[in-house]
Amino acid sequence: MSEPNSNPQPKPPVISPAAAAPATPAALGELPAERVPITNPVAAVEAILREPRRIMFQLTQPGAGRVIASLLLAAIGCALVYGIVVGTFSGGEQLWAAPVKIVVGLVLSAAICMPSLYVFSCLSGSRARLADLCGLVAGLLALAALLLLGFAPVAWVFSESTESAAGIGTIHLGFWFVASYFGLRFLHAGFKLLDARGSGGLAAWVVVFILVTLQMTAALRPIVGTAPTFLPTEKKFFLSHWFDCTVGTPKEKPKTIPRAKVPSKFSS
Amino acid sequence: MDAHSSTLDTQQIPALLRGESESISGWLDQSTTRRAALCIAMILVGAGLYGAAVGLWRSPLQAGYNAIKFPLIVLLTTLANALINGMFAPLLGLNLRFRQSLMAVLMSFTIAAAILGSFSPVVLFMVWNTPPLGPSLADARDAHSFLLVSQVALVAFAGIAGNLRLWQLLRQLGGSNAVAFKVMLAWLAINLFLGSQISWILRPFVGSPHLPVEFIRDDALAGSFYETLFSAVGKLLSE
Numbered sequence: 270m271s272e273p274n275s276n277p278q279p280k281p282p283v284i285s286p287a288a289a290a291p292a293t294p295a296a297l298g299e300l301p302a303e304r305v306p307i308t309n310p311v312a313a314v315e316a317i318l319r320e321p322r323r324i325m326f327q328l329t330q331p332g333a334g335r336v337i338a339s340l341l342l343a344a345i346g347c348a349l350v351y352g353i354v355v356g357t358f359s360g361g362e363q364l365w366a367a368p369v370k371i372v373v374g375l376v377l378s379a380a381i382c383m384p385s386l387y388v389f390s391c392l393s394g395s396r397a398r399l400a401d402l403c404g405l406v407a408g409l410l411a412l413a414a415l416l417l418l419g420f421a422p423v424a425w426v427f428s429e430s431t432e433s434a435a436g437i438g439t440i441h442l443g444f445w446f447v448a449s450y451f452g453l454r455f456l457h458a459g460f461k462l463l464d465a466r467g468s469g470g471l472a473a474w475v476v477v478f479i480l481v482t483l484q485m486t487a488a489l490r491p492i493v494g495t496a497p498t499f500l501p502t503e504k505k506f507f508l509s510h511w512f513d514c515t516v517g518t519p520k521e522k523p524k525t526i527p528r529a530k531v532p533s534k535f536s537s
Numbered sequence: 538m539d540a541h542s543s544t545l546d547t548q549q550i551p552a553l554l555r556g557e558s559e560s561i562s563g564w565l566d567q568s569t570t571r572r573a574a575l576c577i578a579m580i581l582v583g584a585g586l587y588g589a590a591v592g593l594w595r596s597p598l599q600a601g602y603n604a605i606k607f608p609l610i611v612l613l614t615t616l617a618n619a620l621i622n623g624m625f626a627p628l629l630g631l632n633l634r635f636r637q638s639l640m641a642v643l644m645s646f647t648i649a650a651a652i653l654g655s656f657s658p659v660v661l662f663m664v665w666n667t668p669p670l671g672p673s674l675a676d677a678r679d680a681h682s683f684l685l686v687s688q689v690a691l692v693a694f695a696g697i698a699g700n701l702r703l704w705q706l707l708r709q710l711g712g713s714n715a716v717a718f719k720v721m722l723a724w725l726a727i728n729l730f731l732g733s734q735i736s737w738i739l740r741p742f743v744g745s746p747h748l749p750v751e752f753i754r755d756d757a758l759a760g761s762f763y764e765t766l767f768s769a770v771g772k773l774l775s776e
Contacts, residue, residue: 318624318627318628319627319632412628415624416621416624416628418620419620419621419623419624419625420621421620422616422617422618422620422621423617423618423621423727423730423731426617426731426734426735426738427734427761429758430734430737430738430758430759430760430761431760431761431764432759432760433760433761433764436761436763436764451628
């Protein structure tokens with residue numbers, strides 16, 4: 270088989286319809302590509318990155334349950350891998366505890382916020398069913414977790430370099446904010462397609478969701494560092510927990526103390 | 538396989554430097570292993586020569602180490618960020634395939650490496666004119682600082698030029714200034730973020746006068762670039 274000539278006639282690159290979208294987008298499902306069913310997590314991952322409208326359309330079709338399951342599986346898989354990278358900072362038990370906590374935290378946050386999303390959706394005039402909203406939230410989780418997976422190599426480099434739990438915790442939080450931004454953007458786009466009259470209700474819900482996910486970092490601590498118990502024995506608001514981590518973290522951890530024995534207040 | 542394709546066509550590098558978007562965009566559409574190899578070869582040669590020239594002030598051994606480490610920074614940054622860069626492009630409105638986004642980033646680094654490589658004779662001349670590492674630690678520190686600052690300026694220039702070309706290419710692909718700018722900014726931010734840390738791990742490059750020549754320091758993985766930066770800023774503010 271011969272390779273293409275090194276100086277071929279310039280050929281325009283393949284630009285997707287998304288990149289060269291017309292000013293007024295077609296109605297949901299009008300484009301043939303959007304009607305292609307999503308049957309597995311790999312297809313869901315591909316679609317949520319490149320054809321988010323395909324996901325939104327498929328969520329309104331019979332068999333939406335399979336799409337939601339695919340999105341959730343993708344989210345769980347990606348979050349597990351990212352969690353392992355988070356766990357490499359401390360090693361030992363955290364290699365399995367961190368991924369479990371991150372997956373549980375994500376799913377719990379979504380479950381806790383689901384009823385309020387439905388209520389806010391109704392208040393915004395949307396005719397979305399609970400199943401539609403479940404699909405959008407599954408998409409949010411899948412996209413956010415997928416981006417976390419993309420950040421995983423970067424996070425790993427920092428995990429191996431730094432000794433500061435507060436430092437690596439800040440980096441993970443930064444990645445989570447970026448991932449959440451794109452996930453929530455997907456949710457917002459889906460919300461608009463579900464006949465919502467305004468997005469004020471969604472904006473309020475976004476604040477609630479963000480606060481819940483941030484509180485998970487305190488409720489499920491330690492996720493980054495280590496502690497004598499799997500879950501915390503003391504209840505704390507996340508800001509107070511972060512403050513303790515930042516103030517309590519030494520500039521350089523003494524070499525004689527192995528990572529696994531860092532006191533729980535240093536964990537974030 | 539034709540005879541032409543079996544060799545690296547180095548004549549494509551000037552087209553890349555000139556920013557001939559029409560011909561370069563074809564690279565993304567038909568990005569072959571050979572084209573990727575051409576980019577990697579240019580990075581190895583360009584960044585390697587530049588690194589060697591910088592390290593020569595300290596010692597020939599440091600020059601040898603730098604010739605390996607400079608290209609390594611570029612390639613490790615590109616590889617480690619490939620996944621997230623590939624995700625950012627479609628999410629920000631430019632529907633590039635993973636392979637295409639990887640190639641686009643590689644091409645921008647190739648341009649930067651070509652510029653750095655072209656500067657290597659200039660750097661050699663600078664090194665030749667810089668007071669050598671002698672018994673006076675104060676003189677050595679001045680020379681070390683001069684080299685550090687000048688290298689930062691040269692690397693920044695090469696980086697800006699590479700990203701300018703990248704922006705032009707993305708603008709042609711996306712047909713929109715805003716989309717191209719967003720994608721370039723996202724790629725630039727994550728590449729800078731990780732690139733700084735990888736450079737920190739692979740230090741020294743110029744080499745502090747009072748420290749021995751090493752491939753990497755014993756404490757390479759102790760602390761991060763950002764912790765050191767914050768610590769330095771904190772010290773400045775507290776003084």
